[in-house]
Amino acid sequence: MSDATTVLLVDDQELVRHGLRMIVESTDDLAVVGEAGTGEEALVAVASLRPDVVVMDVRMPGMDGIEATRRLTHEHPASRVLILTTFDLDEYAFSGLRAGASGFLVKNAPRAELLAGIRAVAAGDAVVSPRATRALLDVAVPRLPRAAVAPSALFGGLTERENDVFVAVAQGLTNTEIADRLVLSESTVKTHVGRVLAKLDLRDRVQIVILAYEHGVV
Missing domain, CATH: 1.10.10.10 (Winged helix-like DNA-binding domain superfamily/Winged helix DNA-binding domain)
Structure with a gap:
């Protein structure tokens, strides 16, 4: 569909990207326009493809997803980032939000939750409740400078x-x-x-x- 929400998948594991692609492309209103295996590749891909949403892993070799998120939300603010983490209260999730991501989901989130999250981010909403963010902050903020x-x-x-x-x-x-x-x-x-x-x-x-x-x- 020409008006489909465009998605870039970023993860250093090819099998994970393949699984995500299958989920995203199972619906008509979302379209995967590219993949990247590193933060550096993600920045290049966003610059050329201008996706609506970037589904971003945080733990990658070289430039991790946090730095990639910080740079791409600054350089390409129209592309919104949805962070994927291993645990709900992962400190990496907070770092991703602080870097400019619009939300986070755990990697084993149900298919419907992932699709709803991508749609919400594309619409300008946050994909994590303020209460969940506060729980992350309770863990992470004491270790951060004011x-x-x-x-x-x-x-x-x-x-x-x-x-x-x-x-x-x-x-x-x-x-x-x-x-x-x-x-x-x-x-x-x-x-x-x-x-x-x-x-x-x-x-x-x-x-x-x-x-x-x-x-x-x-």
């Missing part, structure tokens, strides 16, 4: 209501829960979330959680 920019300087452009929404998202609340807490409609909450993302130049809700942890907001 951000150098003061929260007041970074968040000063938010209105009072936007700041309330920012904190609520960082605490892992859904739009429905935020609406109940702040006595707002869900559509209004979505609008505020969109403005927060735009003002802080963030890709998705997961990035809000990460930013809040890095600056000690939550």
Whole structure:
């Protein structure tokens, strides 16, 4: 299909890539446009193929998936990254999110979950709940240096209501829960979330959680 979501598969194991290709190509709305076995190959492939979604393994020889994610999300922001990890609370998963990935899934995720994850990332959503991200952060953040920019300087452009929404998202609340807490409609909450993302130049809700942890907001 001409309007199919294009996917690049990155993993150093050919059998894994083959299995992923079979799953992705089992549906009409997704199309595999290429494969790569290293981070370096992934960067070259993204530059030439411009895929909508990159399904990225993190543990590869040479340039790993974390560095590849950091570089390609900076150089080709239109291509979104879905990290594949071995364990749910893998510190590599957090590093991938911090590098700019839009979410992560475990390698043994069910077929339907993988396909739904690729579609969600392509649509601009995050493929990991803020609560799951917070669990990762609880493990990883104590070992990371604090951000150098003061929260007041970074968040000063938010209105009072936007700041309330920012904190609520960082605490892992859904739009429905935020609406109940702040006595707002869900559509209004979505609008505020969109403005927060735009003002802080963030890709998705997961990035809000990460930013809040890095600056000690939550």
